[in-house]
Amino acid sequence: MSSTRHLLGIEGLPRAELEQLLTRAHEYREGRVGGRHLVGRVVANVFYEASTRTRSSFEVAAASLGAHVLNWTVTGSSASKGETLVDTAKNIAALGVSIIVVRHQHSGAAALVARSVGCSVVNAGDGQHEHxxxxxxxxxxxxxxxxxxxxxxxxxxxxxxxxxxxxxxxxxxxxxxxxxxxxxxxxxxxxxxxxxxxxxxxxxxxxxxxxxxxxxxxxxxxxxxxxxxxxxxxxxxxxxxxxxxxxxxxxxxxxxxxxxxxxxxxxxxxxxxxxxxxxxxxxxxxxxxxxxxxxxxx
Amino acid sequence: MRLLLRGARLLDPAAKRDGVAEVLIVDGEIASVGSKVDATGARVIELDGQWVTPGFVDLHSVLRDTSDLDAALKGGFTTVVAAPESNKLRDDRLQLLTAAPLTRKLEGEELGETPEDAACLSQGFRPLVKSGVLRRALQYSRGKLLVLHAEDPSLTGAGVLGEGLTATRLGLPSVPVAAEAAVVARDLLILEETGGRLHFAHLTTARSVELIRAAKQRGLQVSADCTPHHLTRDDRSAEGYALEARVWPPLRSEADVKALGLALADGTLDAVACDHVRVDVLDREHPFEACAPGCEAFEQALPAVWGLGLTPLRLVEVLSTAPARLLGLETGILPGLRAALTIIDPQARAVAGVISGARYLSSTGVTT
CATH class of the missing domain: 3.40.50.1370 (Aspartate/ornithine carbamoyltransferase)
Incomplete structure (x- = not known):
């Protein structure tokens, strides 16, 4: 593993790390921090499955942190036109993206993307594995x-x-x-x-x-x-x-x-x-x- | 062209031979075997305690191009049967046999033609859903070996890994044991009625093995094999979505792996067959379940069998003698037979080379 940080699943995460995330979320929720931590960064939402809710939620979160949001929607038909998931991920990363948020119908997809690119990856749902x-x-x-x-x-x-x-x-x-x-x-x-x-x-x-x-x-x-x-x-x-x-x-x-x-x-x-x-x-x-x-x- | 193998331990289950002897090969044929062989003018290969066995025989692998045959030779195989999914190849370095499709286009609907030169009839990796078709195939093809892939697709669904904790945790669609074992049971019942020679390819579960054991005890003409990867890997190797676990049939539990090894030792399973399937690099750039299944198995065969701790003669039997007999081939280290021999380095537990006809192919790359 490189030092690049990802969130691919919950399994194996220590309690302290989870609590840290909840505490930070609480600060955002209560408006205690403004947080423009992602100004000048690009967050790519890469969704192989339709999901208006999760995608919108990530989009609002990224935008309010000051990031530019790139919505890369991949329908079933264009995904089957030959480009592999690894290929697509590398292309998106090459645009200078800092974080790829990926939703895919197959388990392990986010882990595969994380192995293939140098930027951070957040799993927004992979098959029947984790969300x-x-x-x-x-x-x-x-x-x-x-x-x-x-x-x-x-x-x-x-x-x-x-x-x-x-x-x-x-x-x-x-x-x-x-x-x-x-x-x-x-x-x-x-x-x-x-x-x-x-x-x-x-x-x-x-x-x-x-x-x-x-x-x-x-x-x-x-x-x-x-x-x-x-x-x-x-x-x-x-x-x-x-x-x-x-x-x-x-x-x-x-x-x-x-x-x-x-x-x-x-x-x-x-x-x-x-x-x-x-x-x-x-x-x-x-x-x-x-x-x-x-x-x-x- | 005369070639003398000297100082080797000959292991030949067919002749129940296990001992040091010389082998003289003249023009690609075994001329004599013994302690005082006339080696005048022969090129001598000093083997110094290495094992010489009848060449390994593989019952089913998908052969797409000559690189698959290179791998077979490296793995010690001098005879390979091309599964119906293979491309047509020609190669005079080894004995290349063909399995004819058991059903037309492997669709499982109508009987396939049975050409004289087919080594066996095989369903490849495709299920045979209709019991009636199997019954007819057994009735029609008496004498020929029918190689079956035991799978009920309605139980397999989209499964890619044996049912169990690993599949549950990883969220991978899983395959219950019954997807294989129920079909083995069905096919054995049909075989009992019709007669014929039925062979189950790549069995993976302890339950299937039990069914075969019971059927053999009842005197049915049934045989079965398992692959090197199912002998060495269980479902836990899919951890992290590792693609070496993306094989077909799917990997099973630790207990199943153990049962396969015991079944090879006690003769319930007859042979190890490779299921060598080379997967294109681009077919591996997808998530686990979307990747094409397969693994390059020829070179895993000897290490996998070695790990079982079989007697040397049984080891040679499962890799060579038994599959040769299932195919009706002559086997042994005997004068008059075409030279097809595998040389094993017992220290390295690896194939050191093969003799195939007049050729000596050493694993260090020396070819003569």
């Missing part, structure tokens, strides 16, 4: 609320198998002292979760019992071709956060969702907009967290 900025903003949202994550119980519900958000959150929340329970249909629970230190259950009511926070993952309807569960209606009944289930949560328990929400599938509209929901705050906190990340790798 570190999302996990950090989730952790920050809870940390801001509670002051600590130690001893808290967090339930993550949905398609764990395909979720990079779940993997990053596993590493992040555990490192910060929370305990985790994963819940979803058996077809969406990958092998080895227990070995990674999480509790695993297919019974939502069991997962919600004693939970301080519930993170509902997005069901990607485009995966329905895989038929991992029979119907959306059945999913909602068995693994959806219904009004009744939300009402039975601990009084102070909160609900998170990385967005965009399939209302009526993962959670009912009332829960999404209700008292417990921190969904909009997550979006707000995302910018502060991404500012802290961009600053840390620059």
């Amino acid at each position: 570190p900025s999302q996990a950090l903003l989730d952790a920050y949202t809870l940390w801001r609320r509670w002051g600590t994550l130690a001893g808290k119980r967090v339930a993550i519900v949905g398609d764990i198998l395909h979720s990079r958000v779940a993997r990053s959150n596993l590493h992040c929340l555990k490192a910060l002292g929370a305990s985790l329970v994963f819940c979803g249909p058996p077809t969406m629970l990958p092998m080895g979760l227990a070995a990674l230190g999480a509790e695993v259950t297919t019974e939502l009511d069991h997962a919600l019992d004693g939970a301080d926070a519930v993170m509902m993952l997005r069901i990607q309807r485009e995966r329905q071709g895989d038929a991992l569960f029979p119907t959306p209606a059945e999913y909602h009944v068995r693994w959806g956060l219904t009004n009744e289930r939300a009402a039975a949560l601990k009084p102070e328990a909160v609900v998170l969702h990385p967005g965009p929400v399939n209302r009526g599938l993962e959670l009912s509209p009332e829960v999404a907009d209700g008292q417990r929901s921190l969904i909009l705050e997550q979006v707000q906190n995302g910018v502060a967290v991404r500012k802290a990340i961009l600053e840390a790798v620059s």
